[in-house]
Amino acid sequence: MTGSIAVVGAGVVLSGDHTAPVVDGADTVVAKDGLITAVGRAGDLAAEVAAAEVVVEARGTTVAPGLIDSHCHVVLGDYTPRQKTVDFLASYVHGGITSVVSPGEIHAQGRPHDATGVKALAIAARSCFRNFRPGGMTVHAGSVVLEPSLTEPDFAELAAAGVHLAKFGFGLYADPADGYDQVKWAQRHGITVMCHSGGASIPGSKPITPEHLLHLGPDVCGHLNGGPTSLPGSGVDRIIEETAMAVQLVQAGNLRSAVRILRKCDAEGRFDRVVLGSDTPTGTGVMPLGVLKTVAELSSWSGIDPARVWAAATGNNARTWGLPAGFVRVGAAADLVVMDAPWGSTADDAVGALAIGDIPGITAVVTGGELRALTSRNTPRAARLAEVVPAMPHLAAAGH
Known part of the structure; x- marks a missing residue:
């Protein structure tokens, strides 16, 4: 440029x-x-x-x-299969979102589960969006969805190809606890791992409990306020108090839980761990104002300075994912x-x-x-x- x-x-x-x-x-x-x-x-x-x-x-x-949407369901191109909508990313720019982070291209139709296909999807998504800026935004895509089929050499290959994002929660694991090796292998190769939390969000996925999260130890606890179903308050408190995970709050979650989490993190000196996103497009829909609306809701209901809440959707996201x-x-x-x-x-x-x-x-x-x-x-x-x-x-x- x-x-x-x-x-x-x-x-x-x-x-x-x-x-x-x-x-x-x-x-x-x-x-x-x-x-x-x-x-x-x-x-x-x-x-x-x-x-x-x-x-x-x-x-x-x-x-x-500009706002960073740390949980935006991109696939390939400016199109969402979940909502069958085109040019949604360009529209998000008009909502102040200047970059987005993919939580895994999980809405890709016919999404593969074998190691070769899983790696190919992540590498292709990252490569395509490096050359494509819908509405001028930057799309940090190519988040490998963790699957039992992945071995440690696969993560070395992914890292060498520039993949630095991973998502756990939608793989073919009989028990989410079985994903421990893949989470640790990804982290060992410098890949930032976001993990689903709370109730199942789509057919075929599984609830991920506080015990799972504590066992797996991802870098980011995705949508801790629910995606869309939140963990119980006691479980939320364990994640905040017993780990160093970034705690993500999203529009497509539970607002009451989000306000409680934000207030707790602020009161306990953990505000630097709070990151914001929309978790759209999903069943909640396409929401160009999703992150802006989240900032307004959290600011007005928590009583926390909006300038600081804005930072949770910008600087905090940038530090957590190493964004420019x-x-x-x-x-x-x-x-x-x-x-x-x-x-x-x-x-x-x-x-x-x-x-x-x-x-x-x-x-x-x-x-x-x-x-x-x-x-x-x-x-x-x-x-x-x-x-x-x-x-x-x-x-x-x-x-x-």
Whole structure:
């Protein structure tokens, strides 16, 4: 990616870091060749702004790192077999989601279970999405679904091919506890393992209990608040208290459980382990606003600063999976969202809107340092709309 862009005139810049969720005093973000090159005050960055090929005037609104959906069911191409919908990923960009993480291409029709087919699917998915950015988003695909047929040399082969994601919970195991070897082999070869938790989500899968999770020891406890059925509170507490797993909260889960988990992690100094996703498309449907809605719900019901909850959907995800985006800081991928309180909200800005449970209006999305969308076609209209120089009427029209 080439070119330069500057986003100026921000009222607030969110950092993506839950320990310091607002970039103090910043109103300008500059990027070149797909990476953020400067964050600070306009007066200090005048030369960089003047040199930018594209300038987005945020008009006092909020600039934030683009959302990362850490549980998005991609397969191949911008199509979901589960909901028979095309271009859903491009639509997710209009919901502020600038990258997604695959939890295994489990919805692939005729999904294989033999070792050769399992490896081929993961490698193909990763390779295809490296060359395909629907709506400009980055898709971290190719999550190998763990199966009894996989041996340790298979994981060495997968890692050599660049596969760094794995999902446990949908393989042909008589007992989920039998997947211990595959989980450990994957981790030994540097592959991050996410494990299903809670009740069965589709026919043919099995419930995974706290005992299973404690035995298997994955890196990420997928949808701890339910996917869609949550574990009992006592089991949830064991995962939080007795392990170091990242704990994932999703839109397609149990909201009451999610709020409880978030509050507990925050109160106990474990907020860095909380990661957010949508767990869509599934039976819950295609949800372009799935992650944004989750941030609004968790912020408004938990009472936790929305800027910190936003960080759980950005920086926390980036650290957990080793992703290049998720932060507004020099060197991070230039994935940005410009947003404001929606028309009609009693809040004055996007952070205030999230605090009362309102969905902010997205007025610009930047991915890889390129302006991809203006006036989101999925969120409510923002009270203040970004302006861009040079004018890009085709992007503004795409929001209608």
